Amino acid sequence: MDHASDPAGGEEFTRLRAMFAQSPSFSALLQGPEHRFVLTNPAYQQLIGHRDVIGLTVREAVPEVENQGFFELLDEVFTSGKAFIGRDVEIVLRRAPQGGKETRYLDFVYQPIKDEQGTVVSIFVEGTDATERHLTEEAHKASEARLRELNATLERRVVGRAQARSLTWQLSPDLLGALNSNGYFETSNPAWQTILGWSEADVASMSIFELLHPDDVEHTRAGFELTLVGQPAIRFANRYRCKDGSYRWISWVGIQEDGFVYCTGRDITAERAAEIELATAQESLRQSQKMEAIGQLTGGIAHDFNNLLTGIIGALDLTRNRMAKGQSEDIPRFMDAASACAQRAAALTHRLLAFARRQPLNTKPNDINHIVANMEELLHRTLGEQIELQTALAGDLWTAFTDANQLENAVLNLAINARDAMPSGGRLTVETENTQLDSAYTSLHNDVEPGEYVVVSVSDTGTGMHPDVVAKALDPFFTTKPMGEGTGLGLSTIYGFIKQSRGHLRIYSELGFGTTVKLYLPRAVQTAVSPHAPTLATPRGQGETILIVEDDTTVRLIMSDALKDLGYEVLEASDARPAIPLLQSERRIDLMVSDVVLPHIDGKKLAEIARAARPDLRILFVTGYAQNAAFRGDFLDPGMDMLTKPFALDALAARVRMLIEE
Ligand code: ADP
Ligand code: MG
Numbered sequence: 001m002d003h004a005s006d007p008a009g010g011e012e013f014t015r016l017r018a019m020f021a022q023s024p025s026f027s028a029l030l031q032g033p034e035h036r037f038v039l040t041n042p043a044y045q046q047l048i049g050h051r052d053v054i055g056l057t058v059r060e061a062v063p064e065v066e067n068q069g070f071f072e073l074l075d076e077v078f079t080s081g082k083a084f085i086g087r088d089v090e091i092v093l094r095r096a097p098q099g100g101k102e103t104r105y106l107d108f109v110y111q112p113i114k115d116e117q118g119t120v121v122s123i124f125v126e127g128t129d130a131t132e133r134h135l136t137e138e139a140h141k142a143s144e145a146r147l148r149e150l151n152a153t154l155e156r157r158v159v160g161r162a163q164a165r166s167l168t169w170q171l172s173p174d175l176l177g178a179l180n181s182n183g184y185f186e187t188s189n190p191a192w193q194t195i196l197g198w199s200e201a202d203v204a205s206m207s208i209f210e211l212l213h214p215d216d217v218e219h220t221r222a223g224f225e226l227t228l229v230g231q232p233a234i235r236f237a238n239r240y241r242c243k244d245g246s247y248r249w250i251s252w253v254g255i256q257e258d259g260f261v262y263c264t265g266r267d268i269t270a271e272r273a274a275e276i277e278l279a280t281a282q283e284s285l286r287q288s289q290k291m292e293a294i295g296q297l298t299g300g301i302a303h304d305f306n307n308l309l310t311g312i313i314g315a316l317d318l319t320r321n322r323m324a325k326g327q328s329e330d331i332p333r334f335m336d337a338a339s340a341c342a343q344r345a346a347a348l349t350h351r352l353l354a355f356a357r358r359q360p361l362n363t364k365p366n367d368i369n370h371i372v373a374n375m376e377e378l379l380h381r382t383l384g385e386q387i388e389l390q391t392a393l394a395g396d397l398w399t400a401f402t403d404a405n406q407l408e409n410a411v412l413n414l415a416i417n418a419r420d421a422m423p424s425g426g427r428l429t430v431e432t433e434n435t436q437l438d439s440a441y442t443s444l445h446n447d448v449e450p451g452e453y454v455v456v457s458v459s460d461t462g463t464g465m466h467p468d469v470v471a472k473a474l475d476p477f478f479t480t481k482p483m484g485e486g487t488g489l490g491l492s493t494i495y496g497f498i499k500q501s502r503g504h505l506r507i508y509s510e511l512g513f514g515t516t517v518k519l520y521l522p523r524a525v526q527t528a529v530s531p532h533a534p535t536l537a538t539p540r541g542q543g544e545t546i547l548i549v550e551d552d553t554t555v556r557l558i559m560s561d562a563l564k565d566l567g568y569e570v571l572e573a574s575d576a577r578p579a580i581p582l583l584q585s586e587r588r589i590d591l592m593v594s595d596v597v598l599p600h601i602d603g604k605k606l607a608e609i610a611r612a613a614r615p616d617l618r619i620l621f622v623t624g625y626a627q628n629a630a631f632r633g634d635f636l637d638p639g640m641d642m643l644t645k646p647f648a649l650d651a652l653a654a655r656v657r658m659l660i661e662e
Contacts, residue, residue: 562650
């Protein structure tokens with residue numbers, strides 16, 4: 001290689017220079033062990049920033065490359081004679097005379113050029129600036145790494161989701177799903193179908209606000225908004241509509257992530273129903289206990305008043321009889337008795353709370369339509385002109401067990417309440433019907449047994465009651481009426497009577513529209529006995545002897561006078577002790593009239609003693625109270641009857657006659 005050994009001149013060199021000049025690669029020829037620049041092409045010039053380097057050693061020409069290993073490498077190639085091929089080698093150099101340092105990446109060859117003896121005389125440098133490629137590759141590598149990482153996590157997530165879907169998702173008895181911020185469950189698991197009947201597509205097509213019970217929309221919307229801003233929902237309960245239209249209670253846990261609320265929902269319908277049933281049962285137990293207490297209270301009051309009224313009514317009856325007969329000499333005595341009773345009634349108000357006994361009921365099969373029909377005239381008068389009265393009586397009404405007087409009293413009280421609720425007029429409807437209460441109904445109202453009932457409904461078109469008023473209406477002394485107009489004892493007393501009849505009472509009221517109170521009376525299978533058997537004339541005695549055992553002097557006096565008036569012989573005893581010798585004697589006694597509650601020996605015991613001596617003796621019990629309604633049935637043997645105070649003397653006369661003639 002002659003030209004190489006003499007690079008500075010010659011034709012070959014010129015050709016080489018021309019070739020170098022056009023090459024896109026950078027090239028340079030470095031001569032001698034100091035690597036003096038002999039030749040550079042434009043590409044090389046560009047690489048080193050167009051410096052004038054010809055004749056300079058590399059150490060002089062590109063001093064900034066000191067310590068980057070290039071000079072040592074050239075020395076090594078020069079001494080060893082072995083070429084060096086570098087790829088993507090970093091170099092930091094100045095690319096403009098006054099510019100800063102710059103990092104480039106080069107692919108290059110240091111090719112030793114030898115003379116005929118094989119001695120290295122120069123080094124040919126040839127290479128390309130691979131910086132762009134290097135950066136692209138780096139970027140590519142980086143993005144690949146990111147992608148790899150991304151893929152790895154994606155893979156993990158996919159694996160995680162797939163597992164969740166395949167196991168928990170498919171098998172979970174709970175509702176699972178991802179709820180988007182618009183309130184749509186974009187995904188939902190098969191439990192939705194099992195519990196609510198909705199397929200995944202059904203669920204995705206409806207917003208939760210379409211699925212929710214209307215009453216639950218508002219609080220759910222508020223809760224949902226909180227969950228969307230990061231507050232987890234924990235045991236959030238609401239009702240979802242099933243495909244069949246029913247609703248189920250669901251308790252939710254939901255957590256927001258990436259704009260979705262991930263939810264699990266448990267069906268708690270059964271627990272809810274049990275809770276509600278328990279609460280209702282407790283409430284109704286509490287209510288009936290309260291009523292029980294007051295039933296005893298009002299029963300006790302009634303008992304005392306009945307005694308007093310018996311005295312007053314009797315005295316007035318007798319006064320009228322005497323006046324009719326023109327016998328005025330006894331009248332002051334009767335007036336005194338009546339007045340004493342009235343005084344005692346006044347004193348009674350001070351002892352109200354001391355009484356806690358019940359009014360006995362004369363409960364027997366009754367024709368309810370007959371009772372209601374008989375009241376029409378009275379109701380008309382009570383309601384006045386402004387209120388229209390309607391009755392709707394069922395044609396095939398069963399007979400019902402009740403006390404006719406109490407029922408009349410109840411209907412009258414309900415009519416008065418209705419009138420008060422319709423100050424500017426309206427319509428009052430009294431209806432009767434047969435009904436069946438099943439165990440589903442009675443389980444919610446623990447004060448009533450399943451079975452057949454006759455219902456008496458009293459409806460008005462009045463003001464109605466707020467639910468708070470309905471809740472308290474049966475409470476004794478609860479009234480919304482001004483002082484002096486309401487006692488608050490109307491409905492509570494009716495409730496007490498209905499309970500004693502083994503019946504049931506319900507109030508339905510719509511504020512602004514009206515109220516219906518329904519009285520349920522147990523069906524009687526026996527035939528009805530007319531409650532008001534008409535008495536043509538007061539039946540008179542024919543000299544029969546009646547023994548009266550009564551500790552209340554006024555009542556005894558009244559009865560004895562009345563019976564003597566009717567033509568009976570009368571024997572009197574203030575309690576059992578004077579009565580027993582009479583009963584065990586040979587004296588004629590056709591009938592014993594006895595109080596039930598007597599000092600020392602009660603009426604029932606006395607009746608046993610009497611029957612032991614006189615097995616056929618007729619006995620009429622007179623009573624103001626008894627512990628319960630069943631009392632009557634347990635108490636009475638054939639040839640016995642019971643009369644409840646207060647009674648009209650006519651009623652006493654009729655019972656006495658009936659027993660004697662039986
Ligand atoms: P009182 O009539 O003495 O107030 P009640 O026990 O009869 O006592 O009734 C209690 C309350 O129930 C009444 O004060 C009234 O607020 C409400 N009420 C009862 N019946 C009706 C009705 N038919 N319409 C509207 N409110 C009623
Ligand atoms: Mg009332």
